[in-house]
Amino acid sequence: MIKISNLEKFYRTEEVETIALNKLSMEVATGEFVAIMGPSGCGKSTLLNILGMLDDPDAGSYVFNEIEVAHFNERKRADLRKHNIGFVFQSFNLIDELTVFENVELPLIYTGVAASERVKRVEEVLDKMQIMHRRNHYPQQLSGGQQQRVAIARAVVNKPKLILADEPTGNLDSSNGNDVMELLTDLNEQGTTIIMVTHSEHDARYSHRIIRLLDGQTVMENIMV
Amino acid sequence: MIRNYFKIAYRSLWRHKGYSMINIIGLAIGLTACFLIYINIKFELSYDTFNEKIDQIYRVAVDVKRPNIPVITTSSAFEQIGPSLQQDYPQVKESARISGARFLVQNGAVKFQEENAVYTDPSLFSVFTFPVIKGDIKKGFEAPFTVVITQSMEKKYFGDSDPIGKTLTLDSKYPVTVTAVIKDIPTNSHFKFDIAVSYATSLKLFPSGPANWARIRGYTYIVLPKGYDFKSLETQLPAFANRHYTEADRKEGTNYDYHLIPLKDVYMDTVRGGPEWGDLHNIRIFSAIALFILLIACINFINLTTARATERAKEVGIRKVIGAARKQLIGQFLSESVIICLIAFLLAILLSNSLLPLYNQVSGKVTNTTIFTHAYVFHLFILSCFIGFIAGLYPAFVLSGYKPATTLKGKFSKSGKGALLRRSLVVVQFSISIVLIVGTIVVYTQLNYMRSQPLGFQKDQMLTIDFFSDTAVQRRLPVIKQELKKIPNVISAAASRSLPGFGNGNSETEMENKAGNMQQMLIDAYYVDSDFIPQFEMKLAAGRIFSKAFGTDTSRAFLINEAAAKSLGFTAPADAVGRKIKQWGQNGKIIGVLKDFHFQSLQEPVNPLSISNDPDFNKVLTLKIGSKNIPATIAAIQKRWKSLVTERPFNYRFVDEAFNAQYAAQVNFGNLVMYFAVLAILISCMGLFGLASYSTIQRTREIGIRKVFGASVTEIVNMLSAEFLKLVMLSSLIAFPLAWFAMNKWLQNFAYRIEITWWIFALAGTAALVIAFATVSFQAIKAALANPVESLRSE
Numbered sequence A: 001m002i003k004i005s006n007l008e009k010f011y012r013t014e015e016v017e018t019i020a021l022n023k024l025s026m027e028v029a030t031g032e033f034v035a036i037m038g039p040s041g042c043g044k045s046t047l048l049n050i051l052g053m054l055d056d057p058d059a060g061s062y063v064f065n066e067i068e069v070a071h072f073n074e075r076k077r078a079d080l081r082k083h084n085i086g087f088v089f090q091s092f093n094l095i096d097e098l099t100v101f102e103n104v105e106l107p108l109i110y111t112g113v114a115a116s117e118r119v120k121r122v123e124e125v126l127d128k129m130q131i132m133h134r135r136n137h138y139p140q141q142l143s144g145g146q147q148q149r150v151a152i153a154r155a156v157v158n159k160p161k162l163i164l165a166d167e168p169t170g171n172l173d174s175s176n177g178n179d180v181m182e183l184l185t186d187l188n189e190q191g192t193t194i195i196m197v198t199h200s201e202h203d204a205r206y207s208h209r210i211i212r213l214l215d216g217q218t219v220m221e222n223i224m225v
Numbered sequence B: 001m002i003r004n005y006f007k008i009a010y011r012s013l014w015r016h017k018g019y020s021m022i023n024i025i026g027l028a029i030g031l032t033a034c035f036l037i038y039i040n041i042k043f044e045l046s047y048d049t050f051n052e053k054i055d056q057i058y059r060v061a062v063d064v065k066r067p068n069i070p071v072i073t074t075s076s077a078f079e080q081i082g083p084s085l086q087q088d089y090p091q092v093k094e095s096a097r098i099s100g101a102r103f104l105v106q107n108g109a110v111k112f113q114e115e116n117a118v119y120t121d122p123s124l125f126s127v128f129t130f131p132v133i134k135g136d137i138k139k140g141f142e143a144p145f146t147v148v149i150t151q152s153m154e155k156k157y158f159g160d161s162d163p164i165g166k167t168l169t170l171d172s173k174y175p176v177t178v179t180a181v182i183k184d185i186p187t188n189s190h191f192k193f194d195i196a197v198s199y200a201t202s203l204k205l206f207p208s209g210p211a212n213w214a215r216i217r218g219y220t221y222i223v224l225p226k227g228y229d230f231k232s233l234e235t236q237l238p239a240f241a242n243r244h245y246t247e248a249d250r251k252e253g254t255n256y257d258y259h260l261i262p263l264k265d266v267y268m269d270t271v272r273g274g275p276e277w278g279d280l281h282n283i284r285i286f287s288a289i290a291l292f293i294l295l296i297a298c299i300n301f302i303n304l305t306t307a308r309a310t311e312r313a314k315e316v317g318i319r320k321v322i323g324a325a326r327k328q329l330i331g332q333f334l335s336e337s338v339i340i341c342l343i344a345f346l347l348a349i350l351l352s353n354s355l356l357p358l359y360n361q362v363s364g365k366v367t368n369t370t371i372f373t374h375a376y377v378f379h380l381f382i383l384s385c386f387i388g389f390i391a392g393l394y395p396a397f398v399l400s401g402y403k404p405a406t407t408l409k410g411k412f413s414k415s416g417k418g419a420l421l422r423r424s425l426v427v428v429q430f431s432i433s434i435v436l437i438v439g440t441i442v443v444y445t446q447l448n449y450m451r452s453q454p455l456g457f458q459k460d461q462m463l464t465i466d467f468f469s470d471t472a473v474q475r476r477l478p479v480i481k482q483e484l485k486k487i488p489n490v491i492s493a494a495a496s497r498s499l500p501g502f503g504n505g506n507s508e509t510e511m512e513n514k515a516g517n518m519q520q521m522l523i524d525a526y527y528v529d530s531d532f533i534p535q536f537e538m539k540l541a542a543g544r545i546f547s548k549a550f551g552t553d554t555s556r557a558f559l560i561n562e563a564a565a566k567s568l569g570f571t572a573p574a575d576a577v578g579r580k581i582k583q584w585g586q587n588g589k590i591i592g593v594l595k596d597f598h599f600q601s602l603q604e605p606v607n608p609l610s611i612s613n614d615p616d617f618n619k620v621l622t623l624k625i626g627s628k629n630i631p632a633t634i635a636a637i638q639k640r641w642k643s644l645v646t647e648r649p650f651n652y653r654f655v656d657e658a659f660n661a662q663y664a665a666q667v668n669f670g671n672l673v674m675y676f677a678v679l680a681i682l683i684s685c686m687g688l689f690g691l692a693s694y695s696t697i698q699r700t701r702e703i704g705i706r707k708v709f710g711a712s713v714t715e716i717v718n719m720l721s722a723e724f725l726k727l728v729m730l731s732s733l734i735a736f737p738l739a740w741f742a743m744n745k746w747l748q749n750f751a752y753r754i755e756i757t758w759w760i761f762a763l764a765g766t767a768a769l770v771i772a773f774a775t776v777s778f779q780a781i782k783a784a785l786a787n788p789v790e791s792l793r794s795e
């Protein structure tokens, strides 16, 4: 599903140039559950953003579903993204002014799904995430674990082929964290490819494979059994 | 304490330069607009106040009531009224007459046509406060052929030499002696003159009937004792009138109603009019505009300050925790707003001072030459402090009221009451702006309409030379016309007393109506020669025009217009031909009916008009010239004129320009409204820009999230703009009925007027929307294009 080779990303500030990704190459197959680990500042989020087509690489190639997307323009990337990729963030990133239902509905609106169909699909995932009873609440009124479940609901409502999760358990206690990992595992078992950044060896164990990054380069890959 | 407040306020303003700039510039523009309108209105309201006896001076005005014709209201009175009132009523201490005149004034080689001359009594200078600089009014101004001149005239005719006792020549034939020099008449006097000729001169030149009860002429002012109730004199005036009716008055059944008008009301008396008058209605309109613009600027201030509340909430929390009392916080926030207003005040002073000439030009009247007279600047200073205080009060109370516990936790809600208030205020701003935009469009459409209507006569390439009815010129007119027509580019020449757009006299006239009775009416009167109608291409509806072939045409033949025929009851103009007519004691016949042409501006309906062919009345000579090489033609005409008419300067105008000059007041009104509409929308948009950028910053994270989940740039821009555009649309809904009501009322002033159609509203609404969208979308596009990774990273 994903094949990147010699991917490079630089950040230029006034004085310093940071190399966030340094000729990075890797592959992820459809249906895989991959964990990315590494010390703070090694480029994990940068990699995830590029994989999620939120950002473009400075050099190298990125093939997504057999399509070279490294030089796609903003509009094309956005188009590909909204139909194929769901995101889960450490800080949930729910919109405070929208209810649980409306937050989850958002991706469907942007892909042009009809209103009646939207209600059906949102209710379906809220049910699955067991937060149906909270559908009219605002994010501030929910606990962290509930908020992350809403965020996951939002990530999967569009039935994406790929879910990118940046430290999904980072702001949660261990019991809520485990719930989230169970949800991701379920999704993976139903066929969704998942790439997850994590600092927790415990969470990484839910995955099939761990990619370890150091200074923007792969150091090693462990295959889990 | 105060010093500390100001220090912190200064730093806070500096740190948020963008918002401070918007606030200050918006307020400065608002204050400037307000200030310019204020000093202009102050000037208008100051008319005649320089007179020490302002509370004692009254103008005597007479209404003439004759059987069968509508009451004629005037601002004038009989020549004899002042002296008679003084004789009959001891409480009338003084009286003075003044009536307009114009002369060709000459001192040796210095020779000018003076339009601002008057005949007046010596008492004028004790009734009104016109200080004498040289000479003595009491010595000699009683006598005929004496004059009093202003300082400017002294300079113009005598240079540095002493004019007292010297001689000027009026109209090349009357030597007059200068008895005194007065200061120039203040610009805020409702009548102005440069040269005053003694009333005795007028009585010599135009002797009138016995005791002067036959002629209503000029203005009469009387002085009553201090504190005297003029109404009690007014109630005695019917008896007074009764005592002074002439034989003829009694025979005709004529009645005169006398009114006393306090001097302080004279200038604003638009019903009776006078030499110069102001318009209270316009003053009200512009006061409202000034207040509204100021309101818009204050709203910006309140909106931007409360929008920043979230940002300041934390600061408030910290200050409270370390022991600030609410009172001190209010003081803190108020100092900030007062500082903003004071900086705006300084800017406004600079702006007003440099924009004053432009304002005078646009308004068409030089009212003030500097803003640094009177206490004007001080008034603006007080106003600025007041605004700073009032506009700062609400934000200060809101901000200082935050509870430290909630604000410090950062869980401070952004929406709620504040947002609703801000939206309502934006709606107020845009409603005002849209009303002004609609107003501007209506005024200009109406002007355009009036200027593009067919007038019923040819007004182009008509050069008219005013010889002020000089009898010497009148007598030689046939020769002069003949000579001028020899100039290659001069096509034809016609003499007349009046021209369309120049104003004309009227005359009480009796005409035979449909029933065969002699109908009396006050009718506008034209006096022309036989070349006039062909040259101006006025169309004949029935009968014939004047012709040299008919010897009696100069005394017995009259033309009337269709409006006159209609008022006599004739539906077919041809039926009016051959009817009897009597004017100025002259019996004649109606020989033809002209199609209606606009001899006045389109503000007026086409009134009944009579036209006669009397060479003694001719005042101007109009040449139709070819459209090629106009400057050379004018030069040639001037040269020929100078050799033909040595006694009259070559004063010329073009008829089309003069006709359009009638709309000057409306053009000025339109320009002013347009400028203020632009200012209103500008200040409103500055506020909108501030609000939009603030709300966009607050929504950065939300925008990022939406983009991650599939929103396109257009969708984001639409989302961000829609919020504000909805407000503008709501404003349109509020503004349209208000604007329709106001402008419909304004249009009632015009006999020929446009309909206010939907497209005017559509245009105004679209303009406001486009401007608002441009303002808001700048921020929205910037936010929508930003990389969502950036906005989410900062969390």
Ligand SMILES: Nc1ncnc2c1ncn2[C@@H]1O[C@H](COP(=O)(O)OP(=O)(O)OP(=O)(O)O)[C@@H](O)[C@H]1O
Residues within 6 Å of the ligand: A011, A012, A013, A018, A019, A020, A038, A039, A040, A041, A042, A043, A044, A045, A046, A047
């Ligand atoms: N917008 C940016 N401008 C400049 N430098 C950046 C920017 N984004 C990331 N970096 C730098 O790039 C490097 C990689 O950043 P990245 O956020 O990918 O790290 P990370 O592995 O996700 O770290 P963490 O585990 O702390 O989240 C860091 O050195 C970071 O400082």
Ligand SMILES: [Mg+2]
Residues within 6 Å of the ligand: A044, A045, A046, A166
């Ligand atoms: Mg990271």
